[in-house]
Amino acid sequence: MAAIGKIRSWGPLLVSVIALALFAFIAEEAVRSCESSRNDQRQQVGQVLGEKISVQDFQKLVDEYSEVMKMQQGTDNLNEQQLNQVKDAVWNTFIQTRIIENEAKKLGLTVTDAEMQNILKEGTNPMLLQTPFVNQQTGRFDANALQKFLAEYKTQQGTNPQLARQYESIYRYWTFIEKTLRQQTLAQKFQSLFGHSLLSNPVEAKKAFEDENTESRIELASFPYSSIADDKVEITDADLKAKYDELKSRFSQFVESRDVQFVDYVVEASPADRAELQKLFQGYQKDLAEAADPTEVVRKSTSLISYLGLPVLKDAFPSDIAVRLDSMGIGSVYGPLESKLDNTLNLIKLVAKTQLPDSVEYRQIQVGGQTADEAHKRADSIFNALKAGGDFEAIAKKYGQTGEKTWLTTRQYQNAPSMDADTKGYLMSLNTMAAGELKNVELPQGNIIVQVMDRKNFVTKYTAAVVKKTIDFSKDTYSAAYNKFSSFVSANRTAEDIVRNAAKSGYQVQERKDLTTAEHNLAGIRSTRDALKWLFSAKEGEISPMYECGDNNHLLVVVLSKIHGIGNRPLADEQVKEIVKAEVLKDKKAEQLIAKAEGIKSIADAKAKGASVDSVSQITFAAPVFITSTGSSEPVLSGAVAATAKGAFSKAPVKGNAGVYLFQVVDKANRDVKFDAKAQEDKLRQRAMQYASQFTNELYRKAKVTDNRYLFF
Numbered sequence: 001m002a003a004i005g006k007i008r009s010w011g012p013l014l015v016s017v018i019a020l021a022l023f024a025f026i027a028e029e030a031v032r033s034c035e036s037s038r039n040d041q042r043q044q045v046g047q048v049l050g051e052k053i054s055v056q057d058f059q060k061l062v063d064e065y066s067e068v069m070k071m072q073q074g075t076d077n078l079n080e081q082q083l084n085q086v087k088d089a090v091w092n093t094f095i096q097t098r099i100i101e102n103e104a105k106k107l108g109l110t111v112t113d114a115e116m117q118n119i120l121k122e123g124t125n126p127m128l129l130q131t132p133f134v135n136q137q138t139g140r141f142d143a144n145a146l147q148k149f150l151a152e153y154k155t156q157q158g159t160n161p162q163l164a165r166q167y168e169s170i171y172r173y174w175t176f177i178e179k180t181l182r183q184q185t186l187a188q189k190f191q192s193l194f195g196h197s198l199l200s201n202p203v204e205a206k207k208a209f210e211d212e213n214t215e216s217r218i219e220l221a222s223f224p225y226s227s228i229a230d231d232k233v234e235i236t237d238a239d240l241k242a243k244y245d246e247l248k249s250r251f252s253q254f255v256e257s258r259d260v261q262f263v264d265y266v267v268e269a270s271p272a273d274r275a276e277l278q279k280l281f282q283g284y285q286k287d288l289a290e291a292a293d294p295t296e297v298v299r300k301s302t303s304l305i306s307y308l309g310l311p312v313l314k315d316a317f318p319s320d321i322a323v324r325l326d327s328m329g330i331g332s333v334y335g336p337l338e339s340k341l342d343n344t345l346n347l348i349k350l351v352a353k354t355q356l357p358d359s360v361e362y363r364q365i366q367v368g369g370q371t372a373d374e375a376h377k378r379a380d381s382i383f384n385a386l387k388a389g390g391d392f393e394a395i396a397k398k399y400g401q402t403g404e405k406t407w408l409t410t411r412q413y414q415n416a417p418s419m420d421a422d423t424k425g426y427l428m429s430l431n432t433m434a435a436g437e438l439k440n441v442e443l444p445q446g447n448i449i450v451q452v453m454d455r456k457n458f459v460t461k462y463t464a465a466v467v468k469k470t471i472d473f474s475k476d477t478y479s480a481a482y483n484k485f486s487s488f489v490s491a492n493r494t495a496e497d498i499v500r501n502a503a504k505s506g507y508q509v510q511e512r513k514d515l516t517t518a519e520h521n522l523a524g525i526r527s528t529r530d531a532l533k534w535l536f537s538a539k540e541g542e543i544s545p546m547y548e549c550g551d552n553n554h555l556l557v558v559v560l561s562k563i564h565g566i567g568n569r570p571l572a573d574e575q576v577k578e579i580v581k582a583e584v585l586k587d588k589k590a591e592q593l594i595a596k597a598e599g600i601k602s603i604a605d606a607k608a609k610g611a612s613v614d615s616v617s618q619i620t621f622a623a624p625v626f627i628t629s630t631g632s633s634e635p636v637l638s639g640a641v642a643a644t645a646k647g648a649f650s651k652a653p654v655k656g657n658a659g660v661y662l663f664q665v666v667d668k669a670n671r672d673v674k675f676d677a678k679a680q681e682d683k684l685r686q687r688a689m690q691y692a693s694q695f696t697n698e699l700y701r702k703a704k705v706t707d708n709r710y711l712f713f
Contacts, residue, residue, distance in 0.1 A: 046091075047706040048098045055712050061090045062713075068176050071169065072130065074412055084520045087713055091518075093183070099699045100187045107193070111185045119181060120146065127177055127184070132170060146174070162366070163401065194695065198688040205680035211621040213671040216641045220616050221606030222629045223593040224659040225586055233588045235581065243584045244571040251569040251576050254701050257514040258535060259562040261495065263488075263507045264525060265555045267481045269473045277345055277471060281336040284467045288349045289333050294465035304344065304468040309424055311356055311431065311461035312414035318468070324348055325462050335467075344468050352463040357455035360408050360430050364450040365396045372444060379447030383440040392451065405453055410461065426450075431461075473553070482548075485555040489546045495559040498543070513575070514564065517707045522558065526550050531558055532710045539563075586657075593660040597653040606662050615666075632658030641665060 045058040065086050066078055078086065104110070119125055123141030128134075133145040149170065156167045269277070287297045298307040305317070314322045320339040328334055328350040335347035367382060369375035382395060396403025408430060413419075419427075422443050429439055433452040441448045473481075488505045492498045502509045512523045517536060522528040527549045534544050535558065544558040562573075569576045600606050607613050612629045619625045621642035624635035634656040644650060646668040654661040 044708060045712060046708050047704070048095050049102055049703045051098060053094070058090070058094075058709075058712075061094065062087055064172070064176055065090050067169070068173055071173050075415075080526065087520075087709065088518075091707070091709065093180075095700070095703070095705055096187070096696070097183050099696070099703050100183075100190055102703075103699065104186055104190050107190070109186065109189050109193070111182050111189070115185065116178070116182060119185065125181060127181055131174065131177055133174075149174075191689075191693070194692065195685070195689040198685060198692055200681040200684040200688070202677050202681070205677050205684060206675070208622070208684055209675050209680050210670075211642070212623075213673050214620060214642070215617070215669055215671060216619045216646075216665055217615070217617040217667040218619065218641055218663040218665050219603045220614050220627070220629075221600075221603050221611035221662040222614070222627060222659050223597065223606075223611050223653075223661070224630045225589040225593070226630075226658075227610070228589045228592060230585060233585055233592075235584050235588065239584045239588075240571060240577070240580050243587070244576070244580050247580065247583065248568050250579075251573070252567065253564065253569065254566060254697075255516050255518075255705075255707070256566055257516050257564045258560060259511070259513045259564070260515060260522070260535065261499065261509055261511050261559040261561050262523060263498065263502055263509055263557050264523065265481065265485050265507055266550070267473050267478050267553045267555065269471045270477045273474045273477055274471060276474070277469065278336065280469075281345055281347060281467070284347055285333060285335065288347060288465060288467070294349055294351065298465050298467060301467045301469065303466060304470070305466040306416075306418050307465045308414070308416065308419050309351075309463065310414070310419070310427060311352060311354055311463050313358070313410050313459065314462060316410075316414040317462075317464065317466065318342065320344075321346065321348055321464070321466055321468070325350060325353075325464060338471070343471050345471055346469075347467040349465040350462065351465060354461055355458050356431050356461045358410050358457040358459045359455070360452055361405050361454040361456075362408060362430055362450055362452050363392060363396075363403050363405050364448050365392075365399060365401055365403060366446065366448055367399070368446040372446065375446040376442060379440055379442070379449060383438070383449055386438055386449065386451075410459075478553075482555065485557075486546055489543075489557045493543060495541060495543065495561070498557070498559060511561075517710045519710060520713070522556075525554055525556065528556065529710065529713075531556060534558070535560060536710065590655045590660055594653045594655065597660060597662060600653075600662055602649060603662070603664050611662070627656075627658070627661075630656070630658035632656065634658070634661070637661055637663075 043055050045053045045055050047053065062083075066083070069078060069082065069086060070076065120128070120141070120143045123143060125141075128141035129139075131141065131146075133142050133149065134140065135142040135145070149167075153167045153171050156164050284297065284301050288294055291297050293309075295307055295309060298305075305321075314325060317325070318339075318341070320337070320341050324334055324337070325348070328348065330350055330353060333347060333349045335345075337346045337348075338344070339346055365382060367375050367379040369378055382390075385395065386392060393403040413427060426441055426443075426448065429441055429450065430452065433439060433450075435452055435455055438449070438451045441450060484505070485507075488501070488507065492501050499509050510523065515522070515532075515535065517532075519532060522531045522535065528547065531544060531547050531549065538544070538560045540560055540563055542560050544556075544560075547556040547558075548554070549556055564573070571577060571580060596609060597606070600609065603613055614627075614629050616625060616627070619638055619641050621638055623638065624633045625638045625641070626633050627637070634654075637654050637656055640650060640654045640661075641663060644663075644665050646665050648665055650661075650663045654663075
């Protein structure tokens with residue numbers, strides 16, 4: 001009993017211990033849940049209509065579209081600008097597709113397989129003309145060619161690896177086109193349904209026709225706002241507030257944006273760095289002049305332009321190099337030449353210049369074997385059979401190939417970063433072989449039997465070796481610049497200090513307004529993703545760490561000046577206040593000028609009061625009239641003239657965008673155009689559909705789109 005009593009006395013303590021244990025357990029689970037949620041958010045590129053977009057899924061779409069771009073442009077790589085364009089296109093397409101799909105689902109709109117088949121049979125969609133399945137004779141998409149390819153694609157798996165890769169590449173391209181076609185068709189159906197809710201009628205058509213074709217000629221008296229000095233107009237806070245309330249909807253924004261001030265210092269080569277580079281180029285110049293084959297000289301120089309040793313078009317070279325080629329003699333060396341275009345020093349040796357075809361049509365059979373000797377013997381046998389009149393395509397099919405004719409253009413290989421000797425020899429053969437000539441090209445791993453069928457577009461081609469090197473700074477130069485900039489950032493830890501002291505230290509403060517998360521970099525500077533991450537997590541007035549960015553030649557510090565949230569910007573916003581002030585200023589000047597125009601009954605009266613007088617013709621209600629004397633387009637004046645009878649003077653002064661106007665209608669006449677009611681109604685419907693197409697902005701706003709791409713790309 002004593003023990004039980006003792007346990008009871010511990011009751012409150014035990015309850016507290018158990019409660020703490022339960023709380024710790026619950027808190028631990030909550031922390032785990034929050035951490036899991038944060039990890040999930042870290043992997044989200046964005047969100048639309050509540051659907052989260054993971055970075056992995058978005059990257060797959062980017063990769064898919066990148067491959068399409070490469071195929072369309074005939075290149076193996078995309079530069080940074082092209083990749084950014086791909087990312088934007090993928091993002092915009094994804095968002096628009098999800099929004100349209102959401103609306104279409106509510107209406108029961110779909111795109112059936114039967115509809116897709118009809119699109120393929122018609123073959124008129126512009127996207128289909130970008131595929132390899134276009135009949136070269138008719139210039140139209142050939143659905144039969146597509147079906148043939150799809151059947152062959154299934155049979156190519158596990159056969160010739162190179163051919164299988166080609167088929168796989170084309171298949172992926174087609175699946176992208178097919179998917180995009182389906183998305184576009186759904187969007188068109190939705191827009192068509194929406195558009196057909198906009199109607200016109202004969203009465204409206206007749207009035208619109210008259211508005212477009214009734215022309216007026218007037219004598220115009222203009223009182224420009226510029227005739228009154230701004231400092232002669234008094235503007236109060238109440239005036240600004242009233243005008244802001246009137247125009248508030250103009251200042252609405254759907255996404256958050258941020259204003260920044262920043263110092264961007266670009267490190268450049270010092271005089272000592274330039275002298276050292278010039279010394280190097282003296283050696284390159286001597287070596288190039290003496291070398292029969294400049295390959296090693298260019299390679300050892302680490303030139304920005306590789307030497308292929310092949311004749312290529314002039315546009316294969318940068319413009320600063322290309323412009324020199326025609327004035328050079330064969331074997332001569334030009335330079336060193338400094339180019340401001342890309343901050344480089346250059347040497348050029350023209351090795352050869354010749355007339356060759358830009359396009360070569362050829363066919364080939366690749367011959368392999370267990371050993372190189374076996375391949376060579378088999379190739380000799382095939383070559384002899386073809387020379388004896390054998391059927392090229394029949395023999396090619398015997399070895400699992402098509403033997404089809406293919407066109408090769410110079411641009412397909414001239415920008416390759418490097419090229420082995422075998423590939424170079426093969427391409428030289430294609431360039432120099434005669435039409436109809438057959439050749440057995442022996443390679444270490446096998447043979448290629450090639451036949452040139454046709455040669456077109458003979459052009460001048462150049463074989464040129466170029467040593468192009470950036471005029472770069474040394475480690476010592478960069479270190480000195482880094483230390484100086486670092487000291488500046490450390491000594492100035494407020495926005496006011498940075499603005500006040502930047503010029504004293506030799507730096508310039510720049511501004512950039514309305515940055516959003518859709519940006520790929522900060523203020524056009526490459527490799528600033530870390531700065532963007534900082535920017536969209538910082539608070540107003542904060543100063544960033546110092547960033548090394550660009551091509552490792554920029555030093556950057558950023559101040560977050562202002563955050564503009566979603567919704568209406570306030571009157572206190574600098575840009576908003578300027579717009580509102582300009583509108584109030586215009587209103588105040590208009591009041592003064594309208595008072596000045598009081599009692600004017602003719603153009604002569606207006607001129608006597610200082611108005612500028614002009615004759616203006618071809619004024620219609622349907623289009624704003626441009627007034628030369630004020631340099632402004634004036635829609636309201638077009639309306640006032642249309643409402644005034646021939647011979648009449650304006651009933652009241654007209655307040656426009658750039659001045660106050662009075663006018664006398666001298667003449668009114670109809671253009672010699674026949675009225676077509678149906679055509680005019682169709683025109684009005686099309687115009688209404690154009691205006692209504694902006695409905696997507698409203699759908700976008702309601703979709704609550706979040707764009708976090710800046711965190712990943």
